[in-house]
Amino acid sequence: MSALFAPELGHAENQQELLVGYKQNRLPHAFLFHGPEGSGKEAFALALAQLLNSESGVIDPADPQQRKIRTLQHPDVQLIFPTPSKTNFKEDDYLEVLKEKAANPYKRCAFKGKNTFIGINTIRELKRESGFKLYEGKRKVYIISEAHTMRLEAANALLKLLEEPPDNLVLILITSNIYKILPTIKSRCQIMYFSSMGEAQMTHLLEKYAAKVPEEERRLLIRLSGYNIKRVFDFIDRDVLSIRESAIDLLRKAILIHRGQELFGILEPIARNKDKYETRLLLWFLLLWFQDILHLKYKISDRTGLFNRDKMETLEKFWAYIPNADIAGVVWHIEKALQDLSDSRNFNPLLLLTNLAVKINLCLKK
Numbered sequence: 001m002s003a004l005f006a007p008e009l010g011h012a013e014n015q016q017e018l019l020v021g022y023k024q025n026r027l028p029h030a031f032l033f034h035g036p037e038g039s040g041k042e043a044f045a046l047a048l049a050q051l052l053n054s055e056s057g058v059i060d061p062a063d064p065q066q067r068k069i070r071t072l073q074h075p076d077v078q079l080i081f082p083t084p085s086k087t088n089f090k091e092d093d094y095l096e097v098l099k100e101k102a103a104n105p106y107k108r109c110a111f112k113g114k115n116t117f118i119g120i121n122t123i124r125e126l127k128r129e130s131g132f133k134l135y136e137g138k139r140k141v142y143i144i145s146e147a148h149t150m151r152l153e154a155a156n157a158l159l160k161l162l163e164e165p166p167d168n169l170v171l172i173l174i175t176s177n178i179y180k181i182l183p184t185i186k187s188r189c190q191i192m193y194f195s196s197m198g199e200a201q202m203t204h205l206l207e208k209y210a211a212k213v214p215e216e217e218r219r220l221l222i223r224l225s226g227y228n229i230k231r232v233f234d235f236i237d238r239d240v241l242s243i244r245e246s247a248i249d250l251l252r253k254a255i256l257i258h259r260g261q262e263l264f265g266i267l268e269p270i271a272r273n274k275d276k277y278e279t280r281l282l283l284w285f286l287l288l289w290f291q292d293i294l295h296l297k298y299k300i301s302d303r304t305g306l307f308n309r310d311k312m313e314t315l316e317k318f319w320a321y322i323p324n325a326d327i328a329g330v331v332w333h334i335e336k337a338l339q340d341l342s343d344s345r346n347f348n349p350l351l352l353l354t355n356l357a358v359k360i361n362l363c364l365k366k
Contacts, residue, residue, distance in 0.1 A: 005059055006047040009040060010201050014192050022051060028190045030162055030171040032147075035194035037176040038228030042079070042145055043105035044194065045172045046070060049077045049141035052170060065137060072102040076137035080126065081109040081145040082116035104209045106229045109145065110277075118150040123157040130161060130169050140169045147173040148180035155182050162188040196227045205229060210236055223307050226288065240281060247285035248314065254360045255322070268350060279349045280341055283356075287334045293319050294327055326363040333359045 004015045005022075021027040031048075033041040050059045050066045053076070060066055068074035079101065083089060088111075097109050126142055134140060144150075150158065162171065162185060173189060175181055197205075199222055206218045213221070213236060224240065225231040288307040295306055296319045303309055337356045341349065 005051045005057070006044075008204070009044050009047055010197065011040070011044060011194055014044070014194065017192075018048060018051070019057075022057065027052075027170070029165045029169060030173070030189040032173045032175070032178070032181065032186060032189035032191045033194055034175050034178040034181075034191065036196045036228065038106075038225070038230035038232070039194040039196050040106065040229060041174045041194050042143070045141075045143045045145075045174060046077075046079070046105055048172065049074075049139075049143065049170075052139040052141055053077070053137040069141075070102075070105075072098060074137060075135035076139070077141045077143070078126070078129075079143045079145060080118065080122060082118050082149040083122075084111050084114040084116055085119075086121075088114050104233065106205060106209065107233045108230045110234075113276075116149065118144065118146070118154055120151060120154040120157055123150070123154045123161075127157065127161050130166050134168055138168075140166070141172065142169065143172045143174065145174045146176075148175045148177040155185060159184055159188075197229055199227065202227065202229055202232065206232065209233070220310060223309070224285070224288065226284075226307065231284075234277070234281075238278070238281070243278060243281045244285045244308075247282050247289065248311070250282070250357065251286070251289065251318070251360070254357045255364055276341060276349060279353065280338065282353070283334055283338050283341065286360075287331065287338070289315075289318075290327055290330050290334065294331075297327060322364050325365075329363040330360055333363065 003019070004012060005019060006015065009015070018027070031045075033045060035041065046069060047059060050069045051057065053065055053069060053074070054060070054063070061070075065074065069077045072079055079098075081097075081101075083094060093111055097111065100107055101109055130140065130142070144158075159182065165171065171189075173181070173185070178186070178191075199219075202222050203218060206213060206222070210218070210233070221232050221235045221240070224244070225235060292306045292308050292315055295303075296315060303312070306312070306315070308315060333356055337352055340352055
């Protein structure tokens with residue numbers, strides 16, 4: 001048996017640990033995969049499902065069972081992810097998201113302009129199906145992506161399944177926010193950490209799933225994603241470089257806050273978009289910009305670590321203009337704005353962005 005069951009996925013230490021348990025028939029009934037978003041945890045979970053349902057301990061792409069798991073069509077393997085509320089749920093939208101995920105396991109499961117979560121009905125249905133006999137596989141594998149989005153009642157319902165799982169069931173919970181997972185759930189799972197991907201692995205995945213994107217653009221998108229493969233695929237579907245320019249322009253106006261009309265002209269088109277993700281991208285690019293400013297502030301000589309190194313001249317001019325600014329304070333306010341934007345009760349992105357601009361102005365004037 002190979003030292004790794006899926007070499008192209010990386011995370012070699014995790015693969016080796018799982019293979020040891022697999023060969024000894026001592027794998028637990030529940031895992032919690034955690035680590036930065038976009039580190040390949042969902043693709044890894046699907047590969048583990050393939051391993052658990054293989055006949056020889058080898059993942060064979062030509063095997064019909066393995067192919068069904070990879071394309072999310074196997075009756076004994078389920079991928080659960082956050083969906084809109086019942087009133088906003090559309091079957092066609094769900095099937096389209098599932099189709100995209102089957103084609104590319106690194107792509108985000110997104111419902112444009114809608115708040116999503118994992119509700120109690122989803123977990124109840126999961127519990128009901130867990131009691132059925134196997135259809136055609138060796139093990140049932142239920143993968144719960146973004147497990148931190150479970151409502152409290154859903155998490156409590158899942159806890160009961162974790163306490164008394166069927167013998168043939170393996171649960172894999174996936175999260176980028178482990179602190180939001182109930183301690184009682186964490187204590188019943190084998191916890192595995194997944195680090196961010198390296199540039200070489202991300203380049204390989206882009207060559208496989210986004211071959212039409214020019215090589216130079218791929219490198220830029222990888223940097224601007226913060227080495228988050230999910231975010232890279234988000235970028236491919238959007239004009240992200242113009243959003244970055246809007247973020248830079250916002251900072252110019254924030255320094256001279258008295259030009260309020262110009263500031264509003266930048267923020268209003270982004271904030272009025274029902275899809276909050278563009279607002280999130282604007283905040284993300286602001287955060288990357290100030291991380292690069294911190295890089296310059298502490299005079300780190302290695303410029304390869306800069307996310308915006310294609311904007312080197314603009315970065316240096318900006319830093320020269322605000323040498324005494326409270327950069328740590330700016331970063332804190334941007335991260336707080338990102339948290340506030342995630343709150344489903346926040347329906348006014350324009351107010352959020354305007355308040356942020358005022359706070360950035362105060363920090364830059366220090």
